[in-house]
Amino acid sequence: MSTPVTTAPRSRNAGYARLRTPRRPSTVTRPRRSVLLTVLTGLILVYSLLPLGWLLINATKTPGGLFDSFGLWFAEDFALWDNIVATFTYDGGVFARWLGNTLLYVVVGAGGATFLAVLGGYALAVFDFPGKRAVFAVVIGAVAVPGTALAVPTFLMFSRMGLTNTPWAVIIPSLITPFGLYLMWVFAAQAVPRELLESARIDGAGEIRSFFRISLPLLVPGTVTVLLFSMVATWNNYFLPLIMIRDPDWFPLTLGLNAWNAQAATAGGEVVFHLVITGSLITILPLIAAFLLLQRYWQSGLAAGSVKE
Amino acid sequence: MSTPADPRPALVRVRHRQLKRAESIMNTTPRRLTRGIGIALVVALGLTACGSGGEDSPDSASPEEIRAALEEGGSITVWAWEPTLAQTVADFQELHPAVEVELVNVGTGDDQYSALQNAHSAGSGGPDVAQIEYFALGQFSVSGAVSDLSGFGASELEDLFSPGPWNAVAGGGEVHALPMDSGPMAFFYNQDLFDEHGIEVPTTWDEYLDAARALQAADPDVYITSDNGDAGLMTSLVWQAGGRPFSVDGTSVGIDFSDEGTTRYLEIWQQLLDEDLLSPITSWTDEWYQGMADGRIASLATGAWMPANLSSGVPSGEGAWRVAPLPQWAEGETAEAENGGSGLAVPTASGDKLLAYAFIDYVTTGEGVGTRLDAGAFPATVADLESEEFLSTELPYFGGQQANQVFADAAAGVADDWSYLPYQAYANSIFNDTVGQAYVSDLPLTDALGRWEDGLRSYGVDQGFDVD
Numbered sequence: 001m002s003t004p005v006t007t008a009p010r011s012r013n014a015g016y017a018r019l020r021t022p023r024r025p026s027t028v029t030r031p032r033r034s035v036l037l038t039v040l041t042g043l044i045l046v047y048s049l050l051p052l053g054w055l056l057i058n059a060t061k062t063p064g065g066l067f068d069s070f071g072l073w074f075a076e077d078f079a080l081w082d083n084i085v086a087t088f089t090y091d092g093g094v095f096a097r098w099l100g101n102t103l104l105y106v107v108v109g110a111g112g113a114t115f116l117a118v119l120g121g122y123a124l125a126v127f128d129f130p131g132k133r134a135v136f137a138v139v140i141g142a143v144a145v146p147g148t149a150l151a152v153p154t155f156l157m158f159s160r161m162g163l164t165n166t167p168w169a170v171i172i173p174s175l176i177t178p179f180g181l182y183l184m185w186v187f188a189a190q191a192v193p194r195e196l197l198e199s200a201r202i203d204g205a206g207e208i209r210s211f212f213r214i215s216l217p218l219l220v221p222g223t224v225t226v227l228l229f230s231m232v233a234t235w236n237n238y239f240l241p242l243i244m245i246r247d248p249d250w251f252p253l254t255l256g257l258n259a260w261n262a263q264a265a266t267a268g269g270e271v272v273f274h275l276v277i278t279g280s281l282i283t284i285l286p287l288i289a290a291f292l293l294l295q296r297y298w299q300s301g302l303a304a305g306s307v308k309e
Numbered sequence: 310m311s312t313p314a315d316p317r318p319a320l321v322r323v324r325h326r327q328l329k330r331a332e333s334i335m336n337t338t339p340r341r342l343t344r345g346i347g348i349a350l351v352v353a354l355g356l357t358a359c360g361s362g363g364e365d366s367p368d369s370a371s372p373e374e375i376r377a378a379l380e381e382g383g384s385i386t387v388w389a390w391e392p393t394l395a396q397t398v399a400d401f402q403e404l405h406p407a408v409e410v411e412l413v414n415v416g417t418g419d420d421q422y423s424a425l426q427n428a429h430s431a432g433s434g435g436p437d438v439a440q441i442e443y444f445a446l447g448q449f450s451v452s453g454a455v456s457d458l459s460g461f462g463a464s465e466l467e468d469l470f471s472p473g474p475w476n477a478v479a480g481g482g483e484v485h486a487l488p489m490d491s492g493p494m495a496f497f498y499n500q501d502l503f504d505e506h507g508i509e510v511p512t513t514w515d516e517y518l519d520a521a522r523a524l525q526a527a528d529p530d531v532y533i534t535s536d537n538g539d540a541g542l543m544t545s546l547v548w549q550a551g552g553r554p555f556s557v558d559g560t561s562v563g564i565d566f567s568d569e570g571t572t573r574y575l576e577i578w579q580q581l582l583d584e585d586l587l588s589p590i591t592s593w594t595d596e597w598y599q600g601m602a603d604g605r606i607a608s609l610a611t612g613a614w615m616p617a618n619l620s621s622g623v624p625s626g627e628g629a630w631r632v633a634p635l636p637q638w639a640e641g642e643t644a645e646a647e648n649g650g651s652g653l654a655v656p657t658a659s660g661d662k663l664l665a666y667a668f669i670d671y672v673t674t675g676e677g678v679g680t681r682l683d684a685g686a687f688p689a690t691v692a693d694l695e696s697e698e699f700l701s702t703e704l705p706y707f708g709g710q711q712a713n714q715v716f717a718d719a720a721a722g723v724a725d726d727w728s729y730l731p732y733q734a735y736a737n738s739i740f741n742d743t744v745g746q747a748y749v750s751d752l753p754l755t756d757a758l759g760r761w762e763d764g765l766r767s768y769g770v771d772q773g774f775d776v777d
């Protein structure tokens with residue numbers, strides 16, 4: 001009873017525990033367990049994974065099986081592969097086109113947004129110039145304005161410029177991410193030591209060279225975070241393409257799937273719930289993959305600045 | 310624009326001024342921007358008319374001129390969601406290699422109407438041909454958004470079409486679209502379920518009420534149908550009952566829900582509501598299809614296009630479902646009504662009306678009809694409705710029943726003096742907020758209908774109509 005089990009030497013709790021309580025102390029290496037917290041986390045986990053599980057299970061069913069069987073378990077017919085094939089071949093293979101469109105919007109839109117946010121955030125963090133406080137106010141103000149509120153004015157403006165119903169109408173608004181800019185600004189202020197830049201200047205490196213060779217590698221965790229945020233936002237974007245795009249050839253997946261879903265509510269329409277469900281499953285897979293692949297960079301980004309070296 | 314000689318109706322001029330204000334948004338200060346956006350939304354969603362495009366394209370042509378245009382070629386854009394059109398377009402292009410037809414699905418129903426209205430307001434970006442449901446056509450013809458097709462010879466086509474659809478597209482000496490399909494109503498029911506509970510197929514709405522009671526008594530999970538406020542169903546049944554609540558003469562609109570036909574409908578439906586005999590499942594949702602698949606919804610009174618939805622949405626019901634004539638409001642009557650159906654119109658802003666007309670003529674009266682019927686569409690043309698081949702087709706979904714006979718009989722019996730409001734799309738959109746209250750509370754249907762009427766009157770006046 002008298003000897004602490006933990007061997008963490010710097011923990012004050014350890015010594016305290018020895019005097020006051022026989023309970024095992026909480027340390028970084030051996031955190032205290034809370035039943036309540038575990039149960040709560042478990043519940044939230046089930047709640048979060050349930051829709052995903054439902055989607056996965058129901059993507060394996062035929063149209064008939066969808067309605068005849070229990071929603072959270074498999075039907076007798078296992079038609080996942082048939083459904084995937086049907087999703088990609090239905091209506092002249094338009095699903096593949098929508099997938100390609102979404103990828104285009106994400107690569108050009110979210111990629112461009114991230115690049116611009118990194119450039120802007122870095123410049124604001126590193127350079128001093130007149131009007132910086134005004135820029136700060138504008139950026140903070142822009143974070144507060146939801147994109148939905150800007151949709152109608154944007155539509156009117158793009159309509160004047162003849163850009164509606166073209167991919168540009170989705171890509172250009174996606175390029176601007178005030179929150180991403182702010183995040184990069186704060187991150188760059190922390191992650192890029194001024195001294196490093198000064199020594200680079202002394203060694204004769206230009207601003208562009210020192211940005212790409214020195215600062216950019218330091219900014220990777222923040223960049224990945226912004227990239228993930230804007231990727232998810234662009235991938236899931238529904239309202240902006242909805243008002244901008246008329247031509248199904250330029251639909252992103254969100255609009256396309258909704259159009260398929262709407263067929264069920266159309267007089268004389270073909271009901272394709274099984275394709276909507278399978279299509280939705282295919283639609284979320286790239287996002288899951290992106291999160292898993294980029295997680296490493298992202299986590300190190302969250303931890304940055306938490307440790308004093 | 311506002312000279313006394315301005316031929317456009319009053320509401321069009323009012324809309325024009327609003328549009329001008331909306332157009333000046335780009336030059337306003339941010340403080341005024343909010344108000345500007347509001348107006349822009351009103352303009353975008355409501356009735357608007359300012360498009361003056363298409364002036365280079367003539368409003369009349371002889372058959373020879375149309376034939377010459379087909380040979381000369383060109384390209385047209387078609388906005389439609391009807392699934393059989395893809396094949397029809399392919400055939401048309403093969404027949405006329407010089408013509409290119411781009412078929413675009415910009416969204417079904419209301420989505421397309423918003424897009425069409427927006428394009429019309431903007432004066433550009435619209436199609437050469439648009440699919441418009443009969444109930445919504447008035448909105449576009451009153452505002453001058455669709456061309457009068459009589460100059461192309463459309464007025465001579467009356468005898469080709471059954472009376473319901475023709476009346477929906479023609480009026481005041483003008484033809485605003487050509488009927489593509491029609492929706493004569495029939496009674497679709499789950500024969501197995503009716504047999505299981507020993508219930509006869511109702512031939513009158515009184516028997517329908519009894520059948521609804523009997524089903525509920527036999528199994529509380531089974532409802533005769535689902536209805537939680539559907540404007541299309543209500544107007545169709547009032548139509549069948551002989552009610553004519555709406556009358557339209559130019560920009561004068563009459564609304565009256567107190568006539569005998571409407572009253573007949575209200576009496577039966579009020580009892581269905583009072584005794585909780587209607588399933589509260591919302592129509593057209595996945596739950597609705599599931600309800601029909603697992604036997605919680607036993608029947609539907611709807612248009613003849615329903616087989617397509619049933620066979621793909623309720624595949625497990627194959628062999629169990631049958632079709633019967635719609636129940637009558639009084640014994641021995643043979644009154645019928647339409648539900649749904651749409652025509653192809655040529656927007657006034659179309660850049661090539663000759664090709665556009667040639668295309669819709671091909672789809673609605675030419676070889677295109679056969680292509681579409683083979684793919685499962687329901688015709689609006691008398692010749693097809695009376696053809697032995699069509700009538701004797703045995704539909705496997707309905708256990709081999711010759712269901713087309715039932716639909717064709719219904720099509721022939723449709724009264725042709727029905728009219729929708731010239732802003733029926735708006736009317737339907739507020740139906741659930743007003744009449745829908747009767748379905749979820751103790752509010753009597755008559756009072757709920759009064760709320761709808763109030764909303765329709767004030768909107769009509771706002772739009773520049775004389776509402777009586």
